[in-house]
Amino acid sequence: MHRTAIASLAAALLTGASPAAACEGLRMAPGGLVTEVVDGDTVLLDSGLAVRLIGTQAPKLPLGRDDVSAWPLAPEAKAALENLALRREVQLGYGGEEKDRYGRALAHLFVxxxxxxxxxxxxxxxxxxxxxxxxxxxxxxLDQLLAGEARARAERLGIWTDPYYSVRAADRPDEWLDRAGGYELVEGRVLLADKNGPRVYLNFGRFWKEDFTAVIEAPALRLFERDGLDPLLLEGALVRIRGWVDDRDGPRIEVTHPEQIEVVARP
Structure with a gap:
C-alpha cells in the first residue's frame, strides 16, 4: 500500500518518522553490473540500460554541456556513488512510471x-x-527518503553545509528570486490557503504579485483528495515546500503531489 510523506494534515510531522531499512512494495527486477556512474544519480549497466535513481537529485555535472556549470559537490556525489556501485551487481525496484522520455529506467537501485x-x-x-x-x-x-534527508540536513552533512542548497525563507523572496528556474526548498508559514476555481493557492505574504506562492492545480488536488488530505487546512501551518521556482507574479512553486509539502509545525 502506498505511504505518503504526510499521512494526514493533522499529524504530519516528518521529524517523528522512523524509516525502515529499505524501500518495500516495489516490483523487483534483475539489474546487472554497473559499468559506469554518470553522476550522483545515474548509472549505466552492462546491458546498456541507463538507470536514473528515482526519488533523488544529486548535484549536477555539465556532462559536456557548455552552458551548464557543475553544482557544488557534484564530483563528490559521483565519487560516492562510484564507491558504492561501480563494477557491482545491482537489482532494480520499480514503484511507478518505469521509463522516462530518454529511455532511462526510473528505479530504486539496490547494490x-x-x-x-x-x-x-x-x-x-x-x-x-x-x-x-x-x-x-x-x-x-518518499516518506523514508524525506526522513533520511532531514537527518542529513540536521547533521549538516554534504550539500547541507553549502549555501547553494540552503532552505530558502518564504518571507524573504527578494533574497533568492535570482534562483528562479532552479529546484529549491522553501520554508515559511502559510498566511492564506485559498481555492480559486480549479486550483489552490498557498500564500506566504500579503502581496501575491510579489511574495512567494505555492500553486496546486486540479490534477494535484485529486492526488491530495485520494490521500485524504485537504491543503486548505494548511493555513497557519509552518511548511517546507520543494520544487522548481518560476517567477510569475512573484516567485512560485507548482505543487504536483502531496510529498512536495512537509509540515514542520501545525497551526
Missing amino acids: GSGDSLVWAQMHMIEAGLARVYSFPDNRRC
Whole structure:
C-alpha cells in the first residue's frame, strides 16, 4: 500500500518518522553490473540500460554541456556513488512510471545480493550528497527518503553545509528570486490557503504579485483528495515546500503531489 510523506494534515510531522531499512512494495527486477556512474544519480549497466535513481537529485555535472556549470559537490556525489556501485551487481525496484522520455529506467537501485543489499537512494541522501526529488507518477518510499534527508540536513552533512542548497525563507523572496528556474526548498508559514476555481493557492505574504506562492492545480488536488488530505487546512501551518521556482507574479512553486509539502509545525 502506498505511504505518503504526510499521512494526514493533522499529524504530519516528518521529524517523528522512523524509516525502515529499505524501500518495500516495489516490483523487483534483475539489474546487472554497473559499468559506469554518470553522476550522483545515474548509472549505466552492462546491458546498456541507463538507470536514473528515482526519488533523488544529486548535484549536477555539465556532462559536456557548455552552458551548464557543475553544482557544488557534484564530483563528490559521483565519487560516492562510484564507491558504492561501480563494477557491482545491482537489482532494480520499480514503484511507478518505469521509463522516462530518454529511455532511462526510473528505479530504486539496490547494490549487492542476498541479505546485504544497500539501497542506493537512501545511501546518497543520508550522506548529504543528494536531496529528495519526486514526481506525481513515482511516489513510492518518499516518506523514508524525506526522513533520511532531514537527518542529513540536521547533521549538516554534504550539500547541507553549502549555501547553494540552503532552505530558502518564504518571507524573504527578494533574497533568492535570482534562483528562479532552479529546484529549491522553501520554508515559511502559510498566511492564506485559498481555492480559486480549479486550483489552490498557498500564500506566504500579503502581496501575491510579489511574495512567494505555492500553486496546486486540479490534477494535484485529486492526488491530495485520494490521500485524504485537504491543503486548505494548511493555513497557519509552518511548511517546507520543494520544487522548481518560476517567477510569475512573484516567485512560485507548482505543487504536483502531496510529498512536495512537509509540515514542520501545525497551526
